[in-house]
Amino acid sequence: MKSDNIKVLLIDDDVDDFILTRELFSMVNLSNYTLDWAASYEEGLKIVECRKHDVCLVDYRLGERNGVDLIREARESRLTTPMILLTGQNDYDVDVEAMEAGATDFLVKDETSPARLERTIRYAVALNIERCRAEEALRAEREYFGHIISAAPTVIVGITPEGTTTFVNQAIRQVAGYEPDELIGRDWWRVLYPDEEYRQVERLLKDFEHGAVVNYEMELTTKNGEKRCVSWNSVNRLNEHNELVEIIGIGNDITEQVLSRRRLETTEDQLRQSQKLESVGMLAGGIAHDFNNLLTVITGYSELMLRRLDKVDPLARNVEEIKKAAERATSLTRQLLAFSRKQVLQPKVLDLNSVVANIEKMLGRLVGEDMELRTSPGAGLGQVKADPGQIEQVILNLVVNARDAMPKGGKITIETANVYLDNEYAREHIAIQPGWYAMLAVTDTGCGMDAETQKYIFEPFFTTKEQGKGTGLGLSTVYGIVKQSGGNIWAYSEVGVGTTFKIYLPLVNEQVSEPEPDAARPEKVVGTETILLAEDEEMVRNLARESLKMHGYTVLTAANAGEALLICQQHVGTIHLLMTDVVMPRMSGKELAEQLLRLRPETRVLYMSGYAADAIVHHGILDKDIAFIGKPFTPDALVLKVVEVLQQDRSSFSSL
Incomplete structure (x- = not known):
């Protein structure tokens, strides 16, 4: 350390000790050093605060204070200069106290040799240098990690x-x-x-x-x-x-993840609800099909009996009540078919604003004077393709539902608008494709619905009304018609505020369809043709046969497709019309017609069914050139349809 310039501060109130220490330094191998002296506690602490010395030698006795107090005060002031305590005697407790206060080392004056003094100073300085390096490294590390944390x-x-x-x-x-x-x-x-x-x-x-x-x-x-x-x-x-x-x-x-998770949960709920409604719809469609067969028989025979009875006959009144009950039941089965999407639709290009305007007066009478009915037609509304009668039914049912939600009066708003549903909306709503739609909304200011009720509103027979106040088929009918028309419907409701139903129907780039003129009615029909009737329900088969024979038709009957083909092969004369049920065991009516037409291509075909079977109907629309009559039908309606099919090459025909 001959080249070292070590600055040493001696803090000692005894001048003789300073002289002895200076002489001791002259004998050690520290030729390049500076020894400064502070003669009091206060002076020494003040010099230490200047941080100009490499090491301090602090005497234990400093007047009324002592060196340990000075070391402690220096450390509390964050002064890091190495301090070596000098004591007059080897006192272990003092040495320990000094080390705990922050001393680097300690020396006993009488036992300190030049070599020991040199080693102690070298050690203190080296230790301080190492400490400074460690602190600098720690500071740099803290700064480094601070930048990482900050960024x-x-x-x-x-x-x-x-x-x-x-x-x-x-x-x-x-x-x-x-x-x-x-x-x-x-x-x-x-x-x-x-x-x-x-x-x-x-x-x-x-x-x-x-x-x-x-x-x-x-x-x-x-x-x-x-x-x-x-x-x-x-x-x-x-x-x-x-x-x-x-x-x-x-x-x-994780806001976006939470929103995505909620969207997924909503989509899954919608999918489960859609699947449940699909299953219920299949069940409802099957029930409606069976009921329609029974209602065909009840309605048909009621009509035939009324023809034979005098109007004043008490039996006639009884039969009339039977017929009315059957007609009410027919209305219910139609609603079930609407929900199950098994209706035969007659879609036309139409303007929703015109549909609303055409029935606005009727809706006003329906809601009564204590309610305000307001329409807000959207400007430049695009065209949609749907069955006008079914869309009117949708609006009617929604307005009735809104009216019933406001027993004390309120406001109903029917609104239309062109809306664009984007990808984000499509992700949140199952079965929606991005694009332009015509929106039809019906809003009320009624009692509203809680979230639990909203889960079931489109299910058939679900109702919140009192017993006998509703069938629970109004909204399920709306749901079925909208879905079968290629649209979607959602409900938004808040308890005590009201409810909005929004229907979205895809826009089409076609001209609005012109209304077809009503056909004239003939006075009487006398049939001369031969009809092959294939129907697996015996009661329906008997009714249809009797109804047709009353008008002069020759009727060949078959209980299934196999019998019908056998008759086709054995019958010598012309078979002008095949009238077949669509759904039959072993072979469907469509398959029967295909095989029969290979044998008799001139024969015309009339399908009948209790619901729109997939064999002849796709998305509620009859396949091209398909003639169809839905059950239940009356004898007059059946004959009317037969005349239409047999005379379809004429420009028009008439009914009974």
């Missing part, structure tokens, strides 16, 4: 047990809109989790007291009042007494 994309925050924010990185700006300086020193929980959210915080703080790691998701409130969902992993920092000192939280903004 981290996840929020990192320190919070005291009382809630005060001790630090937070820059990521908080993206998540909550606050600058870090706006939060440091403030109550983290009160700022970001006000009102309702703070109640969750109170429960969360109890978890912090009991667990080292707490994982949780909470919605925070941003600076501009928005809600963001953040997933937190929090670690407790404890002191030596195992007491909570600080909560370190690491947060990730």
Whole structure:
């Protein structure tokens, strides 16, 4: 260390000790040193504060104070200069106290040789250099990790047990809109989790007291009042007494993931609901088919009996009641078929505004004077393709539903508009394709519905009305018609506020269809043709045969397709018309017609069914050149349809 320039400060109130120390330095291998002297406690501490010396030799006795106090005070003032305590005797307790106060080493004056003094000073200086290097490395490391924490994309925050924010990185700006300086020193929980959210915080703080790691998701409130969902992993920092000192939280903004998860859950709910309604629809369609066979018989024979009875006959009144009951039941089965999407539709290109305008007066009479009916037709509304009568039924049912939701009066609004449903909307609503739609909305200011009720509103026979006040088929009919027309329907409701039903029908680029003129009615029909009747239901078969024979037709009957083909092969004369049920065991009516037409291509075909079977109907629309009559039918309606099919090459025909 001959080239070293070591600056030494001796703090000693005895001038003789200073002289002895200076002589001792002259004998050691420290030729390049500077020895300064401070003669008092106060002077020594003041010089140490200047941080100009490499090492301090501090005498234990300094007037009324002592060297240990000086070392302790220097360390409390964050002065890092190495300090060696000089004592007059080898006192272990003093030495330990000095080391605990922050001394680097200690020497006993009478036992200090030049070599020992040199080693002690060298060690103290070297130790201080190493400490400075370590502190610099630690400072650089802290700065390095500080930059990483500051630039981290996840929020990192320190919070005291009382809630005060001790630090937070820059990521908080993206998540909550606050600058870090706006939060440091403030109550983290009160700022970001006000009102309702703070109640969750109170429960969360109890978890912090009991667990080292707490994982949780909470919605925070941003600076501009928005809600963001953040997933937190929090670690407790404890002191030596195992007491909570600080909560370190690491947060990730998962708002988009939560929204995606909610959208997925909504879509799954919609899919489950759609599948359930599809299953119920299949069941309802099957029931309606069977009922329509029975109603065909009841209605048909009622009509035939009324023809034979005098109007004043008491039996005639009884039969009339039977017929009326059958007609009411027919209305119910039609609604079931509408829900199950098994109706035969006659779609036309139409303007929803015109449909609403055509029935507006009727709707006004329907809702009564104590309710306000308002229409808001959209300008430039595009065309849709649907069955006009069915769309009128949809509007009628929705208005009736709105009226019944407002027993004390209110306001009903029918609105139309062109709307574009984008990809995001399509993701959130199953079965929707992005594109342009005509929207038809019916809104009421009634009692509204809770979320549980909304799950069931489109199911058949579900109703919130009193017993005897409704069938529970109104909204299910709407649902079926809209879906069969290629559209979609959703309900939006809030208890005590009201309900809105929104229907979306895809726009078409076609001209509005012109209404067809009504045909004239002939006075009488006398048939001369031969008809092959294939029907597996005996009662329906007998009714149809009797109804046709009454008008002069020759009727060949078959209970199934096999019998019909056998008759076709054996009959010598012409078979002008095949009248067949669509759904029959072993072979459908469509398959029967295909085989029969190979043998008799001139024969015309009339299909009949209790619902729109997939064999001849696709999406509610009859296949091209298909003649069809739906059950239940009356004898007159049956003959009317037969005349139409047999004379279809004429420009027009007449009914009974």
